Amino acid sequence: MPDKQPTPEQITRWRRYLANEQAEAAAYRDLASRRSGEEQEILLALADAETRHATYWVNQLGDAGTPTPKPDVKTRFLGFFVRRFGSVFSLALMQAAETRSPYDDDADAPRHITADERIHAEVVRGLASRGRERMSGNFRAAVFGINDGLVSNVALVMGIMATGVPSQIVLLTGVSGLLSGALSMAAGEFISVRSQSELLDASLPDPKARDALHELDVETNELELVYRARGMSEDEAHAKADRVFSKIRDHKKISDNVLGTAEIQGAGSARSAATFSFISFAIGAIIPIIPYIFGVEGIPAAVISLILVGISLMATGATTGLLSGKPPGFRALRQLAIGYGAALVTYLLGLAFGNIVG
Incomplete structure (x- = not known):
């Protein structure tokens, strides 16, 4: 217990630190249980370090450290995510958690603990990088392909719908956009990967x-x-x-x-890359036309389409945010703004074109 009695505000803050350190130690141990070898050893070492930090705050708090406090919402969500998934996404979340250490601006936090947290962020960044490298390139291509299909086809559908043509024409246009876009993506990916393979073969x-x-x-x-x-x-x-x-x-x-x-490293299978590009783009591109497939027409169809696309855009944005170790909420909203922005532009152009033709 420190010589000088802590203030109520300090006790509240230190209890939060204690709870979060204990929760992070548990999260690292959960992750370690899903790993083996060197990665497991590193994660267990991080868990031990977080436990040491928790012990420091226990000593500072004395009797005020009981009952055991609860971690904040972000740390509880992190623990839940780690227990349920234990994947590279969890490591990315841990990286973000370590990066936003609250100790930097707190004079009560010892410098060695502040320094530990900074180094922990780099350790987790390294582990997360390993996971990202191991992650299938097809998975990354799928995420970006779905996003491309969402944005391009919702923009096309909204633009055509704004001209006032019948819903059947909107549906046919959406299907055409799906097929042409997916085929274009697949062909481009096939040519790109095949050309890269040929260039690498020339260097062997x-x-x-x-x-x-x-x-x-x-x-x-x-x-x-x-x-x-x-x-x-x-x-x-x-x-x-x-x-x-x-x-x-x-x-x-x-x-x-x-x-x-x-x-010399191979470029991967051109056929596999083309197939994944086609499927992922098609999955994204079919979402804007779902209401039209089920016979919904007019404004209700457009609203349903935009809602479905918005949910999907936020999901892909959050996924890329998690993979990059950045806050998923901001990336989700940014993706939503880009997709809706493209749809708004083509909708206004469709209105203008419809008025001119009409």
């Missing part, structure tokens, strides 16, 4: 070149030129070539990536 060493290594003149050391052409310094290339020739003289096996193939 010829397999026959590896077989020729045993016949090279050791004195002229042509292999050194290969390594220098691939970006090594003259000294590095010379040292590596010497090691390779030493293995050849000793009749030892040389690795398959002796010519630098380990640095």
